[in-house]
Amino acid sequence: MSSNCPSFFAPLALATALLVCGGPAFAQGEVDDEGSSHPTAGVITQPRVLVTDTTGDLQETEVLITNLVAARLSRFVNLKVIAQRDIKERLGLEADKQLAGCESNTTCIAELAGAFDVDLVAVSAVGRLGGTTVFTLQPVDEHGEAKARGTATVSALDDLAAAVSDVTDTAGRTVTGDEPKDVVVAAVDIAPAVTVDAGLKTPLLIGGGVAVGVGVVASAIGSLPLLAYNSADRELSSLRTTFIKDGDPAILADAADTQERAEGARRLYNNAAIYGVWGGAVVAGAGAGAVAAALLLFEDAP
Amino acid sequence: MKALPTLLAASLLLAVGACPIGEFRDSIGTSCVVDEDVCGTDYVCFINDDADDNGLCAPVADYGACDEPTYPVGAGDVASEDDAVRVESSSDVEALNGAVRVEGNLLIDDPRPVGTIDIGEDLCGLSGLQQVTGSLLISQTRLKTLDGLQGLSFVGAGIGVASNPELTDLMGLANLMRVRVPENSDSGITVVIADNDNLDNDAIAEFRAALEDRPSIVIHACGNLRARQENDDNECADILDRILGR
Numbered sequence: 001m002s003s004n005c006p007s008f009f010a011p012l013a014l015a016t017a018l019l020v021c022g023g024p025a026f027a028q029g030e031v032d033d034e035g036s037s038h039p040t041a042g043v044i045t046q047p048r049v050l051v052t053d054t055t056g057d058l059q060e061t062e063v064l065i066t067n068l069v070a071a072r073l074s075r076f077v078n079l080k081v082i083a084q085r086d087i088k089e090r091l092g093l094e095a096d097k098q099l100a101g102c103e104s105n106t107t108c109i110a111e112l113a114g115a116f117d118v119d120l121v122a123v124s125a126v127g128r129l130g131g132t133t134v135f136t137l138q139p140v141d142e143h144g145e146a147k148a149r150g151t152a153t154v155s156a157l158d159d160l161a162a163a164v165s166d167v168t169d170t171a172g173r174t175v176t177g178d179e180p181k182d183v184v185v186a187a188v189d190i191a192p193a194v195t196v197d198a199g200l201k202t203p204l205l206i207g208g209g210v211a212v213g214v215g216v217v218a219s220a221i222g223s224l225p226l227l228a229y230n231s232a233d234r235e236l237s238s239l240r241t242t243f244i245k246d247g248d249p250a251i252l253a254d255a256a257d258t259q260e261r262a263e264g265a266r267r268l269y270n271n272a273a274i275y276g277v278w279g280g281a282v283v284a285g286a287g288a289g290a291v292a293a294a295l296l297l298f299e300d301a302p
Numbered sequence: 303m304k305a306l307p308t309l310l311a312a313s314l315l316l317a318v319g320a321c322p323i324g325e326f327r328d329s330i331g332t333s334c335v336v337d338e339d340v341c342g343t344d345y346v347c348f349i350n351d352d353a354d355d356n357g358l359c360a361p362v363a364d365y366g367a368c369d370e371p372t373y374p375v376g377a378g379d380v381a382s383e384d385d386a387v388r389v390e391s392s393s394d395v396e397a398l399n400g401a402v403r404v405e406g407n408l409l410i411d412d413p414r415p416v417g418t419i420d421i422g423e424d425l426c427g428l429s430g431l432q433q434v435t436g437s438l439l440i441s442q443t444r445l446k447t448l449d450g451l452q453g454l455s456f457v458g459a460g461i462g463v464a465s466n467p468e469l470t471d472l473m474g475l476a477n478l479m480r481v482r483v484p485e486n487s488d489s490g491i492t493v494v495i496a497d498n499d500n501l502d503n504d505a506i507a508e509f510r511a512a513l514e515d516r517p518s519i520v521i522h523a524c525g526n527l528r529a530r531q532e533n534d535d536n537e538c539a540d541i542l543d544r545i546l547g548r
Contacts, residue, residue: 222320226323229323229327232327233327233328236327236328236330236331237328239328239330239331240328240330240361243330243360243361243363244361244363247363249348249350249360251330252330252331252348252350252358252360253331253358254331255330255331255358256331256332256333256358257331258331259327259330259331259332262327265323266323266325269322269323270322270323274320274321274322277320278320281320
């Protein structure tokens with residue numbers, strides 16, 4: 001089984017690949033190990049289209065038109081476009097011979113489709129009729145049946161590219177029942193990432209939230225001796241002021257008690273509680289990071 | 303979402319602020335032993351029970367004409383040579399600036415038999431001083447007050463304040479807690495105030511009142527301005543000699 005996942009996902013674990021690429025890929029239809037499609041109920045879900053070289057008498061212009069047709073058809077996400085030159089590169093001169101002179105013979109084209117394991121062969125031609133340039137395009141299936149026919153006539157060569165584009169787009173729409181991808185950008189979003197995140201978001205939120213809570217509580221508990229010390233320190237300053245004003249020795253006894261409390265709090269904090277403060281802060285920070293990651297990275301997930 | 307940065311900042315502050323607590327809190331109420339421990343700057347070791355040298359550090363309320371010492375006082379202990387630290391000039395006072403404890407006798411005195419030394423009108427340079435383990439003699443000076451000695455709480459072998467012709471006030475010594483009798487004295491007197499021409503009975507009475515609840519401090523005044531009529535000069539000189547071990 002393969003999918004439309006980008007190749008960089010391939011080295012990842014199978015589970016990850018399934019998570020990341022699962023849903024949308026299979027929504028487009030069943031694809032076997034070789035990548036060819038199995039049409040269902042008359043609809044070819046992802047047809048492989050061989051774009052043959054445009055024939056005609058416009059010399060070098062034909063190459064450009066071939067490339068244009070291939071490029072325009074490639075814009076349909078449900079079409080897998082193979083150019084004739086790719087076949088030549090893979091199979092060599094013999095394939096070129098098979099392709100040559102086949103453009104007007106539907107039986108030949110059907111055989112060609114079977115031979116190269118494609119669902120459609122896009123056959124195009126261009127020629128001049130007096131002052132008019134004529135372009136024709138027809139995708140032919142493996143049964144020799146033309147799935148669409150398109151023709152354009154232009155009086156000036158400058159208009160030919162636009163006419164070829166229009167005819168090719170129309171043919172593509174007819175074959176796929178879909179719009180070219182640059183027209184339907186909204187349909188090609190990055191939904192797989194959202195699907196992945198949905199599974200991780202909840203554990204991250206819960207775990208992060210718990211960690212934040214535990215960390216804050218630990219830090220708060222660890223801070224208690226510090227608060228007690230600061231309170232005692234303020235009390236001592238106040239007692240000093242009172243003693244200077246009144247000179248009552250009883251104030252010194254109160255101050256001694258306060259000193260004892262302050263020293264006890266200081267020792268407790270320095271020897272134990274400070275670790276709770278630090279540890280709690282680290283745990284809370286990590287938890288906050290997890291919550292932030294869940295909320296920021298998986299923003300659109302439910 | 304808006305709470306997150308706050309939470310992170312709070313955690314960071316908490317972590318940064320979580321340093322060990324130092325020992326720089328106010329010294330009031332800290333335990334001390336009057337002849338051993340030095341309290342914090344501008345504190346004296348206050349003892350309630352005269353039979354016990356243990357006390358609690360108490361802040362000095364007033365330094366008179368002097369500024370209170372600032373932390374750190376600095377010089378710490380000053381060990382005397384040949385058993386005495388001598389102060390005969392302003393520079394000697396400056397040299398003791400910041401001292402908290404003098405080991406041995408502290409003699410602020412003119413070495414000549416007659417005359418006075420000029421070390422200013424007060425002893426502000428000694429405001430950090432808390433203990434003198436030997437005798438304290440303030441004699442033949444032009445001091446008007448003893449301001450600067452408010453931090454002094456312990457003297458180990460008697461105090462003599464004698465022959466200071468311009469002295470009018472003794473309250474610089476009002477925070478004394480314990481003064482021990484000199485070794486060769488059997489009178490029990492620990493403080494002699496003698497022959498200070500301008501020191502009147504009111505000043506002496508005020509000083510006595512300030513120290514009346516400290517039984518270890520036995521004051522004997524003689525030969526001062528209005529006391530001349532009340533005391534025999536020879537007796538006064540004798541007592542002074544005895545208390546100073548002369």
